[in-house]
Amino acid sequence: MLNHSIGMQIFIYLGNKTLNINNLGWCQFHSHHKQNNLLLDNNNVARVAAQYKNAYTLYTEQGTVQAVLSGKLFYELEGDFPAVGDWVVIHEQDSHFQITAVLPRKSKFSRKAPGSKVKEQLVAANLDKVFVVMGLDYDLNERRLERFIALIYESKCEAVIVLNKSDVCFHVEKVIEGLRFTYPHIPIVATSAIEDDGISQLKEHIAEGVTVAFVGSSGVGKSSLVNALLGENVQKVKEVRKFRDRGQHTTTNREMFLLTNGGLLIDTPGIRELQLWSTSESVDHSFGEIEALAEKCYFRNCTHQNEPQCAILEALEKGQIDKKRLANYDKMQREVQYFHKQDDRKSKREKKKRAKQLSKMVRKKMKMKYRD
Structure with a gap:
């Protein structure tokens, strides 16, 4: 019933x-x-x-x-x-x-499951947009944001960067300006769930039938934003630990809610360990300016370490790209390549195991045949 x-x-x-x-x-x-x-x-x-x-x-x-x-x-x-x-x-x-x-999924947002095993952890399916929520109370980690953007590109969803807790930040416009330079094609919305600022701008991205997932670290205010959008306190919220500015896990499972306009929201637990489950192409896409420079390098197989006429190294010397952003790009590419190798080894082991089981079954049947 x-x-x-x-x-x-x-x-x-x-x-x-x-x-x-x-x-x-x-x-x-x-x-x-x-x-x-x-x-x-x-x-x-x-x-x-x-x-x-x-x-x-x-x-x-x-x-x-x-x-x-x-x-x-x-x-x-x-x-x-x-x-x-x-x-x-x-x-x-x-x-x-x-x-x-x-039924078949039109899209999915996944990450590598926590731990040493190479396994996909599906966060949510059939999404249209993913809201990456970052807190303006010392939670704005650009290296972590770069990982989220790469995973969103892999999911084939649209990204929206949400800068929550604008009420405790005195240089919001400066932060937005810096992020717009890095992500010119991604909408950025500053919000304050407490003061109800920016909520109407968020609603503009959630039309009827559009499914949006909120992702981010613990304590950035995902559940508070969901409550603000729904107009009532549906999700439990907790205060951030003031002495460490770290959030507590309030949302313990993923849950979908419906807005009055017919849009759908998915609240997710805070993500602490964010390992990639994506391809090199998704990483390249999220670092578009670095990939564009790489195409201008003299050598096609340039590693951007010490080769002559390397466009990336030249841009680095001129201050045109951020050194930390470049280092994270290299790190994420190595991470993707490592997991792909591990996944290939796992597939080979499983294929070998199935072949042994089949061979064992065939030998058993042959023995039974000759006994008869």
Whole structure:
């Protein structure tokens, strides 16, 4: 049965509008898949609004339901389970809902999972934009921002840089000017969730049916911004530790909310360890001015270390590019190459393991055949 209490919550956010899959972010990409799958209709398509250990909260045209994965799908997915933002197919059985399929994703925001294993951690799916929230209370780390931008390019989403806590910064315009020089094509919005500054500018980037994910470190004010956009305190917030200016984990799981205009917000827990899950092309894209200079180097395989007629080294000497930004570019490229090598080794080991298992099975069948 539908969870009517949460279903009412959706109705309040949307005002007097009738809830439909377009409000939930359904677009032409998904419609194309729907036309090629006769099993789909509006009554059995849902979107993942929250993910817990063994259960999911789903948004449907009829309201909100709780569901679990079907046993068959659990084994077919091999660990690649639905994430917040995914579109899924559901079926009702004995007044309970089961997820029986996950529809193709038009986009996804991922990072490398924390730890030494080379594994993808999916943060959210089917996004249109990613808001990178940076705090103006000593949290503005440009090297960390460069990593976020590279991951957003990889996700095929639009980036928006949100500078929160503008009420405690006395040189906001100077910060914005510096970032606009580095990211001329990315919108930058200064906000203060406490004083309600910049909230209307954020809303301009969240049209009906547009899905936005908030990402950033703990304590930068992601949940406070979500509350400001929703117009009520839905998400819990905590004060930043004053003696260290470090945030505390308030949001513990990813969750989707609907705005009155039909836009969708995904709040995510603070990200402390931000390792890349992207390609060299995404890193190049996020460091566009460095990549443009690299094409002017005399040698095609220039490492930008000590080669003659290196355009990057010449620009560095003239102060045209930031030394720390160049160092982070090199570091991120090496990181991507390392993880790709590790991933290739992992794939080879798994392929070898499957070949051994197949060979063992064939030998066993041959022995049984000759015994008979």
